[in-house]
Amino acid sequence: MFHIVEFLKTQEVEVVPALWVADEVCQWPAQYKADELVKAIRSQEKPGHSWDAFHVRILYTAALLHKLLTNQEIILEQLKVIQMNLQKTGQPAQGQDPLKGEVLPLKDATALLALEKRLREEEDLKNKMITTLSVIGGVDIKDSVWRIMKHCFANPLAKQLNWRGINGKTAFHGLHMKDVITGTVRNNRLTATATDQEVECYIKRWLHHVSDRDGGRREREERRRTLQKNCVQDHNDTAGPSQEEH
Structure with a gap:
């Protein structure tokens, strides 16, 4: 039990x-x-x-x-x-949403900027979010980071982010949400000793693999197979009829 x-x-x-x-x-x-x-x-x-x-x-x-x-x-x-x-039943619930609405997962840059503004201006919002997100759990640092990231960022927005903001994307390392993620990971007893470097590593990996989620990997594989099939068909068309057809 x-x-x-x-x-x-x-x-x-x-x-x-x-x-x-x-x-x-x-x-x-x-x-x-x-x-x-x-x-x-x-x-x-x-x-x-x-x-x-x-x-x-x-x-x-x-x-x-x-x-x-x-x-x-x-x-x-x-x-x-x-x-x-x-x-x-009217009792206070652990993890009650401090955002007052279906804000998460953040779906676009506008929603991200709005939340970042609130995190700058509302002194206690970060700690409230950490408490709320702590129910997500995780059995190790990677598991915890990836579950929190999935809960906070929809894939269309995640594709616009990377750690340093290269190639015209938004720099994750400068966001207040980075501190929310780190604080939430450390609020889990199983990952309480996580270092900034460890959390950073798994955030980077999660963002790097964003294209593989929601069927991204499957779509690339299907495109590869279609291209391969077309190349074979083009080769057969240019090779001309076989000797058996003469």
Whole structure:
């Protein structure tokens, strides 16, 4: 049995074995490294005497929640349902959208500039966004960065971005959204020690591969096959009839 819990002090959301939680207090191995923590959760390790205790609120419970550790998309969907239910009952929901509308994913440069303006002018917006986006999760730095980027940037806009802004594209390294992404990654207990360089590396890779998403790779393969087929047909046409036809 596993719980999705909210740590009340930090408002972070985590998946933990049910045996770690008793009387709304969660035992947590803060001294564990990321890979040790993942292993402890998956194996439902028994809490040790040196573990820290944190007050939590149980958001969801299920017998098969261990699958969520390798499928963070399900975590996100479950949390969305939880948030909707909490909002319907009038309770404050973790990760409530501070943007007040369907702003994400950003679809074009106009939407990006508008959000960047708000991030410059609204002092607490960055931290609110980090808290909201933290429900996306991720089991390692790459997984976390790529899930957050996918949530924040639609492909048409992502194709207009690169890290340094070369070839007429917008420079990602100068955006306030870069700090939002980095802060969100570090707000995940599994990736809390991520360095700027590590986050930068995976942002660059995500932007580099943007054309392969939404069928981009498949479309290129289809074009390649069509071109190859046409070249073969042209060769046959220029070669003339075979001797059997004479």
